[in-house]
Amino acid sequence: DQQVKQNSPSLSVQEGRISILNCDYTNSMFDYFLWYKKYPAEGPTFLISISSIKDKNEDGRFTVFLNKSAKHLSLHIVPSQPGDSAVYFCAASAGGAGAQKLVFGQGTRLTINP
Amino acid sequence: GAGVSQSPRYKVAKRGQDVALRCDPISGHVSLFWYQQALGQGPEFLTYFQNEAQLDKSGLPSDxxxxxxxxxxxxxxxxxxxxQEDSAVYLCASSLRETNSYEQYFGPGTRLTVT
Structure with a gap:
């Protein structure tokens, strides 16, 4: 069963506009959520995260929103730039002692058009 | 500073061969993870180490x-x-902390193709 889902395989946005990437999860034990960005032939790069005790976290052009009741999170990028073109992965982790393995969604390929 | 490195970057193996994939984590990072990424999918957890101890191997698909x-x-x-079903990109990630090691730093991966 897919515990973290990104239902849009791809998204195309005009440069300068807002990009919104969505992610849904099913496991109510998840208490930390992350977004990773991946360029071809490179490993995923950490972008931004949010704890389940918050509903919003902002870092420059990137904002992540968490709606716990809907088990939904989204990543907003504004303004979008050509360098933002990449595959974006949503990931989640359950709490508890020890290190937290990440459960990833399938990814959304974002293309920013000039 | 140096990030996580993995070698080889690409490996082609004939079915039935044994392979070994190496990961050099960021110096001083306590936690180390292995993930498997099939084509068009997100990474999937394989196993986790805290220092030399393998604390979780629940994701390893077979013996x-x-x-x-x-x-x-x-x-x-x-x-x-x-x-053939082992064909995938194998990603290694490391994290500084033992607990709350959410922010994991990934290497570039090893692409394994089994023919």
């Missing part, structure tokens, strides 16, 4: 998969008698 980190730094993922 053909074996991982070690004998001195708490470099790690090796070994796959015995490779099968």
């Amino acid at each position: 053909r998969f074996f991982a070690e980190r004998p001195e708490g730094s470099v790690s090796t993922l070994k796959i015995q008698r490779t099968q």
Whole structure:
């Protein structure tokens, strides 16, 4: 069963506009959520995260929103730039002692058009 | 500073061959993870080390998969008698902390193709 889902395989946005990437999860034990960005032939790069005790976290052009009741999170990028073109992965982790393995969604390929 | 490095970057193996994939984590990082990424999918957890101790191997798909980190730094993922379904990118990630190690730093991956 897919515990973290990104239902849009791809998204195309005009440069300068807002990009919104969505992610849904099913496991109510998840208490930390992350977004990773991946360029071809490179490993995923950490972008931004949010704890389940918050509903919003902002870092420059990137904002992540968490709606716990809907088990939904989204990543907003504004303004979008050509360098933002990449595959974006949503990931989640359950709490508890020890290190937290990440459960990833399938990814959304974002293309920013000039 | 140096990030996580993995070698080889690409590996082609004939079905039935054994392979060994190496990961050099960021110096001083306590936690080390291995993930498997199939084409068009997100990474899936394989196993986790805290220093030299393998604390979680619940994601290893079969007993053909074996991982070690004998001195708490470099790690090796070994796959015995490779099968076509083992074809994937194998990602290594490290994290500074023992707990709350959410922010994991990934290497570029090893793309394994089994023919």
